[in-house]
Amino acid sequence: MDRRRGIPRTDALLADPRLRAAVERLGREPVKAAVRAAQQRARAGELAPTDVADAAVTALPATAGGLRPVLNATGVVLHTNLGRAALSAAALDAIVAAGGHTDVEFDLDTGKRARRGRTALAALAAAVPAAEAVHVVNNGAAALVLAATALAAGREIVVSRGEMVEIGDGFRLPDLLESTGARLREVGTTNRTSPADYAAAVGPATGFVLKVHPSNFVVRGFTSAAPVASLTGLGVPVVVDIGSGLLASDPLLPGEPDAAGTLRSGADLVIASGDKLLGGPQAGLLLGSSALVERLRRHPLARALRVDKLTLAALQATVAGPLPPTRQALRYDADELRDRTTRLCARLNHPDASVVPSVAVVGGGGAPELQLPSWSLSLPSGYAEPLRHTDPPVVGRVEHGRLLLDLRCVPAAADDTLAAAIRRCAASAPRAGA
Numbered sequence: 452m453d454r455r456r457g458i459p460r461t462d463a464l465l466a467d468p469r470l471r472a473a474v475e476r477l478g479r480e481p482v483k484a485a486v487r488a489a490q491q492r493a494r495a496g497e498l499a500p501t502d503v504a505d506a507a508v509t510a511l512p513a514t515a516g517g518l519r520p521v522l523n524a525t526g527v528v529l530h531t532n533l534g535r536a537a538l539s540a541a542a543l544d545a546i547v548a549a550g551g552h553t554d555v556e557f558d559l560d561t562g563k564r565a566r567r568g569r570t571a572l573a574a575l576a577a578a579v580p581a582a583e584a585v586h587v588v589n590n591g592a593a594a595l596v597l598a599a600t601a602l603a604a605g606r607e608i609v610v611s612r613g614e615m616v617e618i619g620d621g622f623r624l625p626d627l628l629e630s631t632g633a634r635l636r637e638v639g640t641t642n643r644t645s646p647a648d649y650a651a652a653v654g655p656a657t658g659f660v661l662k663v664h665p666s667n668f669v670v671r672g673f674t675s676a677a678p679v680a681s682l683t684g685l686g687v688p689v690v691v692d693i694g695s696g697l698l699a700s701d702p703l704l705p706g707e708p709d710a711a712g713t714l715r716s717g718a719d720l721v722i723a724s725g726d727k728l729l730g731g732p733q734a735g736l737l738l739g740s741s742a743l744v745e746r747l748r749r750h751p752l753a754r755a756l757r758v759d760k761l762t763l764a765a766l767q768a769t770v771a772g773p774l775p776p777t778r779q780a781l782r783y784d785a786d787e788l789r790d791r792t793t794r795l796c797a798r799l800n801h802p803d804a805s806v807v808p809s810v811a812v813v814g815g816g817g818a819p820e821l822q823l824p825s826w827s828l829s830l831p832s833g834y835a836e837p838l839r840h841t842d843p844p845v846v847g848r849v850e851h852g853r854l855l856l857d858l859r860c861v862p863a864a865a866d867d868t869l870a871a872a873i874r875r876c877a878a879s880a881p882r883a884g885a
């Protein structure tokens with residue numbers, strides 16, 4: 452009870468100039484929460500009453516947004532739980548510029564309404580000349596739902612049994628497609644589907660033939676799949692969900708289909724995500740024939756799947772701007788990475804830290820087989836938990852009882868911060884954490 456005495460009251464703390472400024476920046480509730488937490492720590496005896504204001508200031512969130520920036524040292528370039536693609540500085544600038552009032556749907560020359568997001572759509576179209584028209588919705592799943600609803604509701608989508616994909620978190624593409632009122636006409640088998648299987652299933656009830664890229668798994672052995680080019684003569688649209696969002700082929704990712712190549716093979720409509728290998732914001736890209744894209748664009752559901760101005764701005768900056776971090780991370784030179792990791796390790800000068808070869812992967816965004824030779828800082832696994840509680844949190848991966856920190860997706864400018872965080876954890880963590 453005595454401890455309560457001397458703990459500054461909330462209104463007194465909120466009068467502290469630093470906390471008053473924080474109210475301006477973050478809003479009242481987050482600041483009050485930090486104040487209450489600091490008072491609570493003082494009541495519990497963890498903090499001297501004179502330190503409550505300082506503790507509240509330290510505990511303030513960096514932004515009012517709630518989502519905390521983390522350092523992705525997992526070696527997984529597109530980590531779904533960490534928000535998939537990290538945006539480029541150009542895309543972040545574009546988002547900030549578009550955050551206020553903006554000409555997203557307004558022509559400054561005529562003073563009249565203009566096509567929403569026209570510059571972003573033009574940039575996307577310019578990046579894929581093989582597409583007659585383009586449209587953008589909220590994500591890849593939304594693009595599929597729009598295509599299925601507009602082109603096949605009450606009709607059939609012909610799809611291979613080998614392409615009935617679960618995309619993650621229990622969501623399955625077949626369920627998603629059927630939720631639109633389209634019926635799935637499954638053809639072929641898990642491992643083999645031929646062009647003749649599709650041809651035999653196509654009829655008056657067919658809305659379109661769908662090809663889905665198995666972006667998160669591989670089937671090996673006695674397998675065959677019908678190439679897109681073999682399905683173009685069936686008299687129905689061929690829709691291809693390429694998943695990962697490569698606009699043009701990338702020699703680094705030979706197994707990944709790209710939008711341009713898929714359209715050149717004869718696809719009528721290509722569907723892809725914006726925040727996988729393209730490295731942009733969450734979005735669903737639809738590229739293809741003018742007639743089909745126009746049908747999708749004018750469908751009532753399109754309004755419900757419409758993207759935000761922030762997405763349009765970030766997408767344009769990704770497509771037309773400098774190479775985004777995702778693409779840079781895939782290209783990171785292994786020797787350079789080893790040298791950088793070695794420098795970090797030398798700075799730590801800690802007996803439990805070492806530099807080890809490791810393997811990085813693309814992650815949920817595609818290329819399930821691709822192994823990127825990498826290097827990691829290896830620490831006892833006991834560091835994993837405290838490092839997740841540094842600011843910014845550092846997320847690595849534990850392998851064979853060691854915490855591996857792969858710097859591939861960590862901005863080089865964050866190395867000082869990372870070194871300091873590890874040193875702080877070393878000072879408090881038990882040596883025998885392994």
Ligand SMILES: *Cc1c(COP(=O)(O)O)cnc(C)c1O
Pocket residue numbers: 590591592593616618663664665666667692693694695723724725734735816
């Ligand atoms: C990721 C993926 C989707 C879903 O896209 P989201 O942008 O996550 O909605 C659909 N199909 C394939 C083949 C995918 O890889």
